[in-house]
Amino acid sequence: MCMVYHIIDNVVPSAVAFTASLRGGGRIDIGDNTPIKFNGYSSHTGFFTAPVAGTYGFYLTVKGANIPEVVHVGIYKSGRILTRTEARGTAKDIYDKGSCFAITHLNVGDRVHARRISDGTSIDKWYTTAFSGFLITAD
Numbered sequence: 343m344c345m346v347y348h349i350i351d352n353v354v355p356s357a358v359a360f361t362a363s364l365r366g367g368g369r370i371d372i373g374d375n376t377p378i379k380f381n382g383y384s385s386h387t388g389f390f391t392a393p394v395a396g397t398y399g400f401y402l403t404v405k406g407a408n409i410p411e412v413v414h415v416g417i418y419k420s421g422r423i424l425t426r427t428e429a430r431g432t433a434k435d436i437y438d439k440g441s442c443f444a445i446t447h448l449n450v451g452d453r454v455h456a457r458r459i460s461d462g463t464s465i466d467k468w469y470t471t472a473f474s475g476f477l478i479t480a481d
Contacts, residue, residue, distance in 0.1 A: 358382060358393060358477035383475070389455045392448035396480040402456045403441040404429045404471045414459040415471070417444050420452055426459060445478070 360383035383390045392398065404415045404427065416426035427440035448454070456473040 358398075359475065360390065361472060361474040362388075363472045387455075388457075389453045390475050392450055392452045392454075394477065394480050395449045396447070397445060397478040398448050398454070398475055399443065399445050399478055400424070400454055400473070400475040401441070401443045402427065402471070402473050403439060405437060405439045415440070415442075415456060416459050417442060417454065417456055417473075419444075419446055419448070419454050423459075424454075 358381045360381050362383060362385065382393045390400075400417050402415060402417050402425075404413060412428055412430045414426060414428045417424045424444040424446055425442040427442040429438040429440040431438050446454075454475065456471075
């Protein structure tokens with residue numbers, strides 16, 4: 343569920359929230375590859391851009407799918423890692439999951455995104471992944 347709010351005439355939205363998921367290759371996507379923003383999240387770039395200053399929460403979960411290897415993922419704020427997790431598949435347990443949560447202050451225009459840590463690219467295919475964010479309180 344995505345709620346869409348717009349800043350009009352300096353009105354601060356009472357809610358800012360998004361959820362995006364990935365079931366194939368590429369960026370975490372809301373389901374449309376056009377450059378639309380859902381409360382600051384762009385499915386075109388994979389970045390959330392804070393529409394208002396305040397305290398935000400971000401959640402990331404990743405699930406390995408039929409692979410005996412490790413994937414490391416993290417939540418980044420303006421290029422710096424806030425938190426990280428991993429999913430470690432083995433020959434006997436190939437569907438491992440990992441999740442992480444971060445609370446941080448953002449100024450208007452600060453950017454947050456999720457990505458695979460090991461190679462610095464967007465989280466790639468074969469992982470079931472979800473990235474969510476929400477405004478806790480505006481300044």
